Amino acid sequence: MSFLEVLKETVDKVDGAVSSMVIGKDGISVQEFIQEKLVDLTGLSAEASAMIKDIGLAADNLGLGEAREFSIISDRCGIIMRKINADYYLALVIKPDGNYGKGRFILKTAVPKLEAEF
Numbered sequence: 306m307s308f309l310e311v312l313k314e315t316v317d318k319v320d321g322a323v324s325s326m327v328i329g330k331d332g333i334s335v336q337e338f339i340q341e342k343l344v345d346l347t348g349l350s351a352e353a354s355a356m357i358k359d360i361g362l363a364a365d366n367l368g369l370g371e372a373r374e375f376s377i378i379s380d381r382c383g384i385i386m387r388k389i390n391a392d393y394y395l396a397l398v399i400k401p402d403g404n405y406g407k408g409r410f411i412l413k414t415a416v417p418k419l420e421a422e423f
Contacts, residue, residue: 311418312338315395318411321403327419328353328386328394335393343382343398353386357394374409387412389419 306314312325316338323341326334332354337346356375364372376385383399385408395416397408 306418306422308336308419308422309338311415312336315397315411315415316340319397319399319404319408321400322397322408323382323400324398326350326396327389328396330354330357330392330394343400344384346398349384349396349398353394353396356386374412376405376409378405383408385409385412387416389416390423393419393423395419 308327315325316322323343324337324339324346326337326346328334328350332351334346334350339346360372360375364370374385374387376383380401382401383403383405384396385399385405386394386396389395395412397412399405399408
């Protein structure tokens, strides 16, 4: 299954999801699927690099182990990011009234499909 197919399927399965993307920890977008633009995905991928680094450092400092997933919920949207491997993350953008629990579950099930592509 291609990156684009997995990203589209991820958005289609979650109520309120509008876009998804594979982001490198260096902040470079590998692939995007956009159904509706709630956030600038180029900006998100650029900011993701700093977020990944900061969250990893915080988890390490707290003795939590490796951070596998994190989210940002704002007035305009929610962004859930899940680690695919050491270098890549899967991000899902959801409307404020979307199903965040299902989003987390679908990301968890999508990651193995993407791992096979790396």
